[in-house]
Amino acid sequence: MTTVESAPATPVILGGTRGGPDKPTLRKDRWWVSPVVTVSVLTTFVVYATWAAFSNRNYYVGADMHRNLISPFYSPCLTESCVPGSHPATVITWWTISPALLILIFPLGFRFTCYYYRRAYYRSFWWAPPACAVADAHVRYTGESRFPLIVQNVHRYFFYFGLIFNVILTIDAVRAFQQPGLGLGVTVGTIVLCLNAGLLWLYSLSCHACRHLCGGGMRTFSEHPIRYRFWKFVTPLNARHMQFAWMSLIVVGLTDLYVRLVASGTITDFKLF
């Protein structure tokens, strides 16, 4: 008897007339809404982040305002030009332009190679495809099997760097409870920085590479009970990766904006208690 396993593979026959009309899509719903929203939000973020990274001012609220708030775009502030109080002991002297440009490559690389964001920008910017059952906009397609898109496979390394940044931004959030000259307290800025750090942790822990490294790569969970527990912990988070990706992106931009407005004196960082 011939089985699927023993049957010889025959070449796939190409061509053949396809059914249905030769139209890009027959969909009647508003499939274009999602790409439009994605393009709008991502473009807004990229334009704002680029401006914020190059502006090189109003990124730190220090002792003169009895606060300790630093923008996530500028933390860790490692160059000599950083505002006093905003940088740790170690400084880089040879970097003369905005300190944000030195560090943003890591969080941006993490997001750029993220499996969710790849889906979002392949659909909305690259139109490959713009929506399900809507024609791809390209004549040829090789996906992520060749250079340059094969480089997306470095995602796990950006994940490792992202963890370092999460630790730093968590320390920033804890330090925001210090109000120089006033002692410890909670302000709106403290809550904003804590929310930002929390969402970045949720975004990182829900990452597909994190899920794989926690235990998804195992063939047998029963032989690795601790990794299985990690995997069980991150799996429900992974199901909400898209939500965490959007929330953390928007909040990190708003956190920078908040610090910027306080540092420039446009608004006051209201003290809660």
Added chain:
Amino acid sequence: MADITMRVWRGDPGGGGFEDYELQSQEGEVVLDVIHRIQATDAPDLACRWNCKAGKCGSCSAEVNGKPRLMCMTRMDQLPEGPVTVAPMRAFPIIRDLVTDVSFNFEMAKKVPAFDPAPPPEGGYRMQQIDIERGQEFRKCIECFMCQDVCHVIRDHEENKPNYAGPRFFIRFAELEMHPLDTNDRRELAKELGLGMCNITKCCTEVCPEHIKITDNAIIPMKERVVDAQYDPVAWLGRKILRRHKLTAEEAADRG
């Protein structure tokens, strides 16, 4: 009085076009019911493939209003106002009307090496539930091939078909790769059969009638396993060191 318009694709490899059928709606009908009524009243030669009418055989896949759906699971009262378009699956060659030639999928199935367990130990195989529950999700596949149909890699690029297995077979790869008793390493073959071409736009997950998380639970884990094997220098170094340790232990055992 007729209150619904069904715009059904009629044709064969020689060509075709949409034909409209006016019918009166009936409560609780699904698209397949209406297609059967058209067969019974207006077009006895209308070809469509169907079997269970319960969303379990995967035969009645078609594109309803442009989206891949099982006709037997698509309720008429949940479709928007206006004519309902029913067309055959776009990714496969047409045979006639709503019936397509899905043999591409069966050819690809032959390329997936079968389950290959080690010889059973004394007392037989034993597996724990936590080791097999991931693969059980993929066993729900009813082979409706809508994930294959919606995947733009072959839907819009016919030339990719010989080198691209498609989402249905990536879940098969994942199922076997995660099976505690299987001994094959399918990562290289998954790469050869186009895993890298998938750009994870998740359309396969969106259309799956069994709600299998094809992208999150099968394709991305397989991509990460391929990264382990091919693109991660730290993982490569780790394997080298572990292999050296293993060889050293085996050498020590050989020496008694």
